[in-house]
């Protein structure tokens with residue numbers, strides 16, 4: 220059925236183009252243009268059409284490659300070899316003579332009118348070539364700088380350095396084995412690189428690192444830098460020229476420059492190499508002005524370097540949204556690495572947070588695994604929960620800083636009162652009321668000044684709470700409990716007890732599924748990142764309602780406050796100080 224459809228579309232398209240005055244010619248399989256194109260193309264093609272088009276300026280010949288699944292896949296338009304040789308380079312024309320007509324990911328071909336769609340595509344291609352020849356679209360070069368820069372690159376190296384706005388020295392290290400297919404890495408810190416490599420079981424090897432110079436510069440056309448002499452055309456800033464002069468004067472065998480410029484909210488990062496200079500007469504080896512040095516080797520070609528970016532800025536920028544968290548370099552303490560704490564840590568790491576302090580006193584047991592981030596592999600060696608979570612996080616994002624404490628949080632705070640002070644936010648996911656109350660008490664006694672978040676889920680997936688306690692204003696953790704010790708905003712009716720006791724064992728646990736935890740964690744991460752961005756002036760409770768219907772259907776009662784609520788909503792409420800609160804109500808008598 221599909222083959223009939225595809226060949227019919229092909230027929231209609233050809234007829235349409237001919238009707239509209241296009242001089243179309245089917246290429247033979249052994250046509251040299253076809254052979255040239257099929258060598259480079261990954262998409263299998265049904266036909267190739269040769270098309271002579273007369274533009275405003277001149278006649279050009281295009282080759283249309285029609286994919287097997289046209290019109291569901293775009294045709295590609297190439298410039299004939301003759302025209303390519305005459306006009307390359309121009310913007311949007313790659314070294315395989317492909318004219319980049321539009322981004323296939325954002326455009327949908329109009330399959331109701333395939334002929335018209337292809338005609339439009341041809342018109343775009345012609346316009347691109349003509350404005351390229353007329354040098355009208357040179358600015359487009361910069362838009363796609365890296366695509367052009369990387370076209371003829373021989374050297375590609377991995378990069379974990381986040382571009383910044385000042386000149387500095389960087390180091391290029393050789394790896395003990397290839398990762399991502401490359402064996403050199405660029406970094407601004409050897410220690411960070413070693414940390415980064417650990418989870419990948421790769422080390423630094425070889426001779427000394429190559430010292431490279433990093434330059435934040437102004438944007439330039441990607442074809443403007445080809446020889447030694449071109450260097451002075453792209454840098455104007457005196458400080459930068461001085462830095463380069465110094466760097467070259469250090470008499471090194473390898474002169475590698477790394478540069479970046481800012482474009483559309485992103486740093487464009489790339490590099491190149493100059494060959495070593497021979498002795499220059501009349502100058503001491505390390506006192507050669509840059510101009511003199513470059514004029515000696517004028518036409519010596521530079522060697523372009525492409526950087527495979529694995530740095531935080533690049534990796535997280537692609538995901539959008541959370542870029543502010545990445546820039547702020549936020550650190551978070553997670554107290555409790557059980558079900559909630561483990562998933563939340565991973566979720567926050569995915570949002571771009573790369574500094575954690577984890578505290579938990581337990582080891583991972585097989586029965587933890589259905590509701591935990593980690594599984595049997597970690598449980599089988601009785602791994603500490605903090606170590607298991609750290610392992611998962613650093614394997615997912617090498618270089619993530621995880622300070623772990625396998626201990627009771629209160630014992631830790633007794634020994635080191637200031638241990639949490641370096642963190643921007645402390646998240647308490649212990650599911651233990653008395654410990655949570657003690658932490659709340661310490662906050663209210665100004666032991667630490669970071670934001671404090673209490674997180675917990677309610678039984679049977681009925682919902683969860685995120686309680687933000689402002690160190691100065693509003694109520695505290697205790698303020699949200701009544702005098703009988705029940706949580707005032709509980710979603711379930713607190714007259715019922717849900718704690719289950721494992722047979723023959725002393726531990727109790729709340730019944731809820733992993734699905735509830737993971738659903739709640741998504742909400743909690745979103746709330747957490749918004750709090751990190753902008754925290755409210757007063758203590759606030761975020762209540763996430765889970766599957767209320769299911770909960771009632773299974774015979775349980777809701778707190779009447781939530782009777783009229785719909786499931787899967789978030790309710791935000793300010794928590795006020797209560798007079799009877801033991802912690803903040805009568806501070807003086809308890810101090």
Ligand SMILES: [Zn+2]
Pocket residue numbers: 694695696697698796797800801802803804
């Ligand atoms: Zn209080």
